[in-house]
Amino acid sequence: MKIPKRIQPLVESGLVDEVISRLMSGKEADVYVVRCGDEIRCAKVYKEALKRSFKQAVLYQEGRKVRNSRRARAMEKGSKFGRKQQEDTWQTAEIDALYRLANAGVRVPRPYDCLDGVLLMELITTEEGEVAPRLGDVSMSTEQALEDHALVMRYVVRMLCAGIVHGDLSEFNVLVDENGPVIIDLPQAVDAAGNNNAQSMLARDVDNMTRYYGQYAPELLQSRYAREIWALYEDGELHADSELTGHFEESTEAIDVDEVLDVVEAAMIEEQQRQQRLRELESSE
Numbered sequence: 702m703k704i705p706k707r708i709q710p711l712v713e714s715g716l717v718d719e720v721i722s723r724l725m726s727g728k729e730a731d732v733y734v735v736r737c738g739d740e741i742r743c744a745k746v747y748k749e750a751l752k753r754s755f756k757q758a759v760l761y762q763e764g765r766k767v768r769n770s771r772r773a774r775a776m777e778k779g780s781k782f783g784r785k786q787q788e789d790t791w792q793t794a795e796i797d798a799l800y801r802l803a804n805a806g807v808r809v810p811r812p813y814d815c816l817d818g819v820l821l822m823e824l825i826t827t828e829e830g831e832v833a834p835r836l837g838d839v840s841m842s843t844e845q846a847l848e849d850h851a852l853v854m855r856y857v858v859r860m861l862c863a864g865i866v867h868g869d870l871s872e873f874n875v876l877v878d879e880n881g882p883v884i885i886d887l888p889q890a891v892d893a894a895g896n897n898n899a900q901s902m903l904a905r906d907v908d909n910m911t912r913y914y915g916q917y918a919p920e921l922l923q924s925r926y927a928r929e930i931w932a933l934y935e936d937g938e939l940h941a942d943s944e945l946t947g948h949f950e951e952s953t954e955a956i957d958v959d960e961v962l963d964v965v966e967a968a969m970i971e972e973q974q975r976q977q978r979l980r981e982l983e984s985s986e
Contacts, residue, residue, distance in 0.1 A: 846917035
C-alpha cells in the first residue's frame with residue numbers, strides 16, 4: 702500500500718521497509734502493519750491533538766512529570782512551544798509506560814522505537830500468524846474467564862506497583878493470543894501517586910474487566926477487587942504478587958459522598974463511551 706506521510710521518515714531512516722496494511726483507526730491513533738527487515742511489526746501513528754477524540758485528556762495528564770523546567774513552564778502557560786511539548790509528552794507517555802510495565806512483569810507489546818509521533822512496536826499475533834483478536838471479540842468458558850480475569854487483576858496490581866494506572870482499560874484495549882491477555886493502548890496512562898483521579902480510574906478499569914469476564918463467570922460480578930487493591934496500595938501492603946480475594950470489608954468511617962458521586966459519574970461516562978465505540982465498530986464492519 703501507499704506509505705502514509707507520517708511513516709515516511711521511518712522508511713527513510715531504515716526503520717521500516719514496507720507498509721503492508723492499515724490495521725485500525727482509533728480515537729487517538731491509526732495503526733499499520735509494517736515490515737521491518739524479516740520481522741512484521743506495527744506502527745502506531747498518533748493523531749494530532751485537534752484530530753484526537755480522546756476526551757478529558759487533562760484529567761489523565763495530571764501529575765505527569767516534566768524534567769525540563771523550561772518545558773514545564775511553557776506547558777503551564779499554553780504557549781505554542783508549550784503546546785508542542787504537551788503533545789510530545791502525550792506521545793512519549795506510551796513508550797515510557799510500555800518499558801516500565803514490561804520490566805514489572807505485565808504483558809504488553811514490546812516497543813522498538815518512537816520517531817516523530819510514530820511508535821514502532823511488536824505486533825501481537827496468534828499461533829497461526831494472524832493478528833491477535835481483541836478481548837471483546839473472544840468468547841470463552843467459565844474456567845477460562847476466571848483464569849484470565851485473575852491474570853488481568855495481577856497485571857493491574859503490577860501496574861499499580863510500578864506507579865501506573867491504565868486509565869482506559871476495557872475489552873477494547875486487551876488482545877488475546879495463545880498465552881492469554883496482552884494489555885495495549887497506554888498513551889493516557891495515569892501517574893498513580895500524582896493524579897487525584899487515579900483511584901476512580903483504577904476502579905473503572907477493574908470494573909470494566911470484571912463486568913466483561915463476568916458474562917462468562919457470573920460469580921465475578923459480586924467481587925470487589927478494585928476496593929481491595931486500592932486499600933492494599935494505600936496501606937503500603939500491595940506487592941507485585943499479592944494474593945487477592947475479591948472481598949473487601951467496608952470501613953465504619955463516614956462516607957465521602959462527593960467522591961462516590963464522582964466515581965458514579967465517571968462510570969456513566971465510560972459506559973456511554975463504550976457503547977459509542979461498539980456502535981462505531983458495528984458500523985465499520
